Amino acid sequence: MTLAFNDGSDTLADLVTHLKDQLRSEVPPGVFRGTIQPLQPLQLDELVLDLAVPSELHRTRLRSETLERMEAIASDYLERTVQVRVSVAQMRLSTDSAPGGGTVGALNDQRPSTSSTDLSSSIDLRDRAQKVPPAATSGGLEVGKYTFDNFVIGNSNRFAHAAAVAASEAPGMKYTPLFIYGESGLGKTHLLRAFGHNVNTLFPDKSCLFITTEEYLTQFVAAISSNSVPAFATRMRKLDVLLIDDIQFIAGKSGLQEELFHTLNTLYDLGSQVVISCDSKPDGIQDLEERLRTRFSQGLVVDVQPPDIETRMAILNSLAERIGFWLPSDVCALIANRVSDNVRSLEGALRQVYARSNLFNDAITLELAESVLRDLVSASEVHITVELILQETAQVSGYTVDQLVSASRKRALVEYRKIAMYLSRDMTNHSLAELGSFFDRDHTTVLHAIKTSEERLAERADFYDRYIKVQRAIQDRLRSAE
Structure with a gap:
């Protein structure tokens, strides 16, 4: 859902207030007054926070490191990775006081011009998939983090790797669709993102989209709600390369299966490349239309096994x-x-x-x-559930499970929530989308929590101590059950 600039959204307003409060103590007063204080909210969606400044001069004063810090603050506040974009917009002064004193500019009813003044791309988000590398189009993962060069090859994944490399060097010419299956945590997503990275490197003019099945479903439902299914279908069917992660979540979703079937047929007829990942063979996907199962099996089906x-x-x-x-x-x-x-x-x-x-x-x-x-417990040695992790996190933190999965942003509570997400990813075989359902959040929130937890574990002793206490509580619970 998009929070528009004129909808009075508390979330958007609170976020920008929080952003300014954080930066007020981090930058010199003159810099704050000249660059941060004039920032006004435009809109917020799942991927981007749009802000406005009153002039090109204000925009050029924003240094890249300031933007990076703003993205970090916003992402931490929202518990998902977002990009910050700043545009020039006409403002009128208001007599309303800002939280920290002074006056704030209120936006005129017109939207800003982004034809030449946007700090980042002014491309409509609906078209971003065809303009930017796959790693940046979904989930906020770093471009270049997942490549074929840093994929470690062994007997367990050699065939899948070779097939992916070959298909990415001649997209649409062989192995389409390429269907990669295996248990969670074995590198399927790495292969898909590396595929997209290689296509963008070798064929920069080709349109390439990496998307999870959860995201595909979300966009499809949004298209239905806005009566824009034909436009959605057209965007998907014009792609040169489509990479779909975790296709098992399409099970039982007849409307999405119908849409995907026709999209795959069109892409196949146009000579486009499709790569799909799944936790099982096509035959193992429950509640799947037979014609779609046949389409999945039409190209090359390869597996990845646990590493030796x-x-x-x-x-x-x-x-x-x-x-x-x-x-x-x-x-x-x-x-x-x-x-x-x-x-x-x-x-x-x-x-x-x-x-x-x-x-x-x-x-x-x-x-x-x-x-x-x-202190580590291998998920293969004992069955650990997300419910158990939440229960022990609640016991250690003093919060309830309901509070841990609530929308509360109390700092200590948020940190324990991140720890529970990180341990759930580490100790169970659930996908990001599945973990999101346990915490009543989407997979991008879980991904952000995991990323920030990794950073804090290496940098903050207090966060590490909290993590160890929860981890040991889980260990003790399991020992007592033996």
């Missing part, structure tokens, strides 16, 4: 290199032997070892790794 010990060690070394620290071989072997269920669990274990080392300035040794791994 050699691949797990290679993954750990690759991640350590990306984070920027040296991983001793004995510690690498220890983690690889202890954590064997999926890549996500491997990365979670390594990040916790690094966080402990970084926070307390300790060398990464076998003893330190043993201490960290002792």
Whole structure:
């Protein structure tokens, strides 16, 4: 849903007030008065916060690092990743006082001109999929974070990787659709995003969209509500490359299945490339129309399996290199032997070892790794549920489960909510969309919580202590049940 600039939305107004309050103490007073105070809200949607300033001079004063800080503050407040865009708009002065004193400019009824003054692209969000790299079109993940170069190849994924590389180098010419299946946390999403990255590198003129099935459904429902299904269908059917993640969530959704079937037929006839990921083979998807199941199987179906010990060690070394620290071989072997269920669990274990080392300035040794791994519970060894994680988080924090999944923005509560989301991602095999349903949020909120938790675990001792207390409470609960 979009919160328009003239709808009086409390969420939008509160967000901009919070943004200014945070920046007031971070920038010099003169800079605040000249660049931050004049900012006025335009609109807020799932991906972008649009702000306005009264002149081109005000806009040019905004430094890129200030914009990045604004995006970080807004994303943290909303608990999802958003981009901040600033445009020039005519304003009239109001006598209303701003929260911090002074007057604020109220927007005229006309929208700003974005033809030449927008700090970022002025392309309509509905068309962004055809204009920007896939990693930026969905979920806010960094462009270039997922590439074929940093995908670790082993016996468990070699065929899927080779098929993805070959198809991305000649999109639409072979393996369409390319259907990649496997359990959660094994790298399917990495392959899809890497596919999109490679297409954008080799064929910059081709339109390419990465989208989760949840996002596809959300956009389809919005199109129905606004009587714009034909326009939605046209946008999807004009793509050169369509990458759909977690297609298993289409089960039982007959309207979306009908729409997707016709879209796939059109793309196939036009020679476009389609890549799909799923947690099972096409035959394993429940409540799926047979004609769609046949279409999924028409190209090439490949799987990814849990990594073997050699691949797990290679993954750990690759991640350590990306984070920027040296991983001793004995510690690498220890983690690889202890954590064997999926890549996500491997990365979670390594990040916790690094966080402990970084926070307390300790060398990464076998003893330190043993201490960290002792508190870890592999999802493959015992069945851990999100409900259990929420219950133990509530017990440790003093909040109730209802409060943890509420819309409250109390700082301590928000941090415990993020910890519960992070542990749920690390200790269960649920997808982001599934986790979102447990917390009454969408998958982008969960993704943002995981990302910020990773950063805070390595930087803040108080956050790390809270995390460890919840993790150990879960461990104790499981031991008592044995």
